[in-house]
Amino acid sequence: MIIVMTKDSSTDQLRLVEKRILDHGLKPQTFRGQERCVVGVLGTIPPDLKDEMELLPGVIEVIRVTKPYKLASREFHPENSVVMVGNVMVGGPEPVVMAGPCSVEDEEQMVSTARAVKAAGAQILRGGAYKPRSSPYSFRGMGLDGLKLLQTAKQETGMPIITEVMTPADVDIVAQYSDVLQIGARNMQNYNLLDAVGELDKPVMVKRGLAASYEEWLLAAEYVMAGGNTKVMLCERGIRAFEQYTRFTMDVAAIPVIKRLSHLPIIADPSHSTGKWYLVTPVALAAIAAGAHGLLIEVHPNPDIAKCDGPQSLTFANFSNLMHQVHAVTAAIAS
Amino acid sequence: MIIVMTKDSSTDQLRLVEKRILDHGLKPQTFRGQERCVVGVLGTIPPDLKDEMELLPGVIEVIRVTKPYKLASREFHPENSVVMVGNVMVGGPEPVVMAGPCSVEDEEQMVSTARAVKAAGAQILRGGAYKPRSSPYSFRGMGLDGLKLLQTAKQETGMPIITEVMTPADVDIVAQYSDVLQIGARNMQNYNLLDAVGELDKPVMVKRGLAASYEEWLLAAEYVMAGGNTKVMLCERGIRAFEQYTRFTMDVAAIPVIKRLSHLPIIADPSHSTGKWYLVTPVALAAIAAGAHGLLIEVHPNPDIAKCDGPQSLTFANFSNLMHQVHAVTAAIAS
């Protein structure tokens, strides 16, 4: 941590800053520039020290130098982490595609979609049983019945299941019926929920919040890992920026950035980030070309009558074409 | 709802659009412009119809005309709502100030702060027992012990209490020890939590999410109201924009906008939105001048040693000055 003093800070102010650092069992190291005096702090910095130091008289700025996350950081875990989902390797050399409908609607829909996406090459089946919806009057998912239909589809196809959990009280039941628990963007800072999935021994995918910085996102992963569950993957699903033509703004650079800052696998969601089916394929290929470890794609037997988010769902035929191109781009960047 | 067709949409495409509208028991009304054909939809629109129509061939855009929220809307409730907190009127002609520390730390801190803010003119006491913190390693609040200290402070001063609830499982206990339940910005779209407080007969304050549009924010209020609890107030606490000098960007125009779109009281939080104590007073006065029904202000006996968010806490003396100016500005805009 670096503490920057104002140009005309007094010696007494400097002494107080140094004393506070020593009070925490840390060591101050002061150096004086032509225009500024700055104090370095050596040792392990408690998370709230920055706030405390900013208040002292004569201090103009406090700059954190070490990252506030450790378990999620590549510096403390240089090798890539691989998260096993059944026998599917997430974070390995091959990108993993998780596909399926936005919402579980009925058995026919789930099983036919599972068969179609499996045939096209998807490895994990997605489907929402508990749906976060901005309006209380929208369809909010089938709940436990939906989880059971996901199980049926798993039995029929052998595909592991990823599905969203929205609240701590549902963690056990969702964990029982699924292989990966998804934390949605709107819950990325629902800390009780992060704590709850941190106690599982089951993969968790943490989607980036609409307005979350990389650091906040990695701290959300850190919550899960601090609870003891290191089977964490991340998912970039678009941030909120000023452009309203697309539902969100896909931050494709997040993929190489996260790979640099963290050892955790990084997945991309071109369906939710764009909100329009005709943008899904180009953005999915972009994510693969940028190095994503996988994709999360909405597919529906008949997007016209999907119970939610139809505009971004692919038909089976379009999904099959997408998979063909995903393989080609994967081969191209590996060459 | 208005459905805009592409320039070269066919008659068959138009017929399909009209048929779908009729299938929902609604009535299409088509008119043809020089460059466009558009179809109006008359009747009560189900929330997911927009998604469905966007998918039809020949459709270029679907525009919602009625607001997706009703209970929170001024159109359906033209008079201002007043929420009573004990015998404090929130939403009436006088702005209400809710003040206190970021976190409950100990009895001495809570009681002395309660006395000081009451003496200065605050009507409601704030203090966090459950704290949402971006790092799992930060102080996360005293929990139930904190709620009990809030009660002690209430007994000593008679001030009603506002405090945050973070998860559905805590709603009952927080409701038991407080007079207003606060939904934090990071939980504005934690729908299970909104449902849970919607079942109470107790005031709820819904803070705006970091990236929430006015519509999404009002829909969060609608969740609570749809559950039967109409004692809802809103709080603008800054949005995330590109500027990083302030912690968030206070959207002061939100105050008159919300007063136009909704009948619910609107409070402003200059402490969290700015993140710097020396910005709290000017931004608080700005909110009052813009017509806010109240303020939420962090005050601490000694901000230097506050357990969280010290940089934005006011001292007792600064808070007292703030109150003096709040009264003056209130009188000025009423004149």
Add this chain to the structure above:
Amino acid sequence: MIIVMTKDSSTDQLRLVEKRILDHGLKPQTFRGQERCVVGVLGTIPPDLKDEMELLPGVIEVIRVTKPYKLASREFHPENSVVMVGNVMVGGPEPVVMAGPCSVEDEEQMVSTARAVKAAGAQILRGGAYKPRSSPYSFRGMGLDGLKLLQTAKQETGMPIITEVMTPADVDIVAQYSDVLQIGARNMQNYNLLDAVGELDKPVMVKRGLAASYEEWLLAAEYVMAGGNTKVMLCERGIRAFEQYTRFTMDVAAIPVIKRLSHLPIIADPSHSTGKWYLVTPVALAAIAAGAHGLLIEVHPNPDIAKCDGPQSLTFANFSNLMHQVHAVTAAIAS
């Protein structure tokens, strides 16, 4: 400047960093923490050094400690600057109101508006002769004829004139016909234009760019001042954030922030920031309560038929009410 080395940077990497600093005639000061080694740089830092240092092997981050602007900075000019416009003092204790139509349309419109805003208490007359419009097919202003009508209105009322200049070739003519030259938000980083007005001995108002940080905005002022013209005032006119209900998002905290970082006067524009006439008064009062040195307000004899930006123009009657409240709030915050 602080250079942060990676955890496992080598001694050779550190030596290279130190050598580069010495090559620039500066002095490195190294200190080693438990997890990091950092190097401080003492002396006057050239603007491009940060870029250079970031590239060296072993360097993870470079943090600038001194601000990149000097002439605009309060640290180097602690007293408030006052800019005289005729005999109107901008930056003094009384807020200055600049009012008038978005565009100059005809003599009757300009003169009647000038008389009305003067009668209501405005000190400076605004009106656009050269209009930046997002569409090439919109009305783009009367040009020189518009400047002449501004002069007429000045002769009739004695009010000094503020008007926008869009390109270096027009600087001389606009300077000849006006008392303050306005640099619009879209031209805030039109450096040739900033250079051109920097050569004048005439007041310049620099509006904040739609996406400009405080630092970039102050650097735009620095451009003008570096050219020798220190008669600079700033204008907050709303930034682009995700909310689309208002035209832009008024960043009211910018007012106290700029007053802290800079000695230059800070004006607020509630008309362009909100884009809706019914939001202008509450946001104007908010700006005054936050400490703005003045306001820029659109007023039109008949907003219904204004040639541009009618939705945000006030009628004479509404403007007169606004002035009444501005005086009341000014007195309130001075009390």
Add this chain to the structure above:
Amino acid sequence: MIIVMTKDSSTDQLRLVEKRILDHGLKPQTFRGQERCVVGVLGTIPPDLKDEMELLPGVIEVIRVTKPYKLASREFHPENSVVMVGNVMVGGPEPVVMAGPCSVEDEEQMVSTARAVKAAGAQILRGGAYKPRSSPYSFRGMGLDGLKLLQTAKQETGMPIITEVMTPADVDIVAQYSDVLQIGARNMQNYNLLDAVGELDKPVMVKRGLAASYEEWLLAAEYVMAGGNTKVMLCERGIRAFEQYTRFTMDVAAIPVIKRLSHLPIIADPSHSTGKWYLVTPVALAAIAAGAHGLLIEVHPNPDIAKCDGPQSLTFANFSNLMHQVHAVTAAIAS
């Protein structure tokens, strides 16, 4: 255009709206829903009509249905446009790579870079002679001497030149020495500059402004085309969002969106959007996979000593690797 009336608008208010539409020689078509009355406007809508209608009593919202740009729109020009730069086809099936240093520094630097990027497969040479810099104290380019060095490099290698023009007064000289004139992001709404390049018969590349919506960006292109110059290409170079780790946020979805809305070629700039050399290759490949017609890449013989923006420049070796992968991804998506 669709005009939405408030729930309780009166018949008189409706009549006034209809009358105004008729006054403009347009035809109103009214339909009444259960909750709303809306009026459609048939015919060619003048750009300022929306503002005018919004002001009328009883009007709650005005929605534009036709796009405000025509020449740039795919609806009015369904086939892709190809812009010829010398004999290089921009907008055809093969992506075009424009590479070179941020700034022209000296002959040796320019010629060696030109040879290296040509050898690696780049088709157009970039280099800045006039540099927009946020600080007035930074290196601002060599000006005419720089243009001459670009000519030298062209003579040595046969590569056409792209370089930035910052102000109308420089348009002629820049046009004389270059093959494509670049309008930088900060000048995207410098309308005098757009007008000036609109009079040329030479290709122009319009970079997206930091805060420009797709519509504003296409309107900037429309400015150039309305002047008679249809040789326009667009360049996505990152927008300003809240994340500060990368310099800007590359909006990769802009590529397929622009291809849908417009017929103009779309180029991507991964160097400026990311600001970090190690992100350039993954983001460049992402852009190609998303369908970009070309790339703009900074390359420098020795990024460590580049006069500007060194952190994002590639070495010759890294650029050569990038080109190898660009070809592979291009082949993959064409397969």
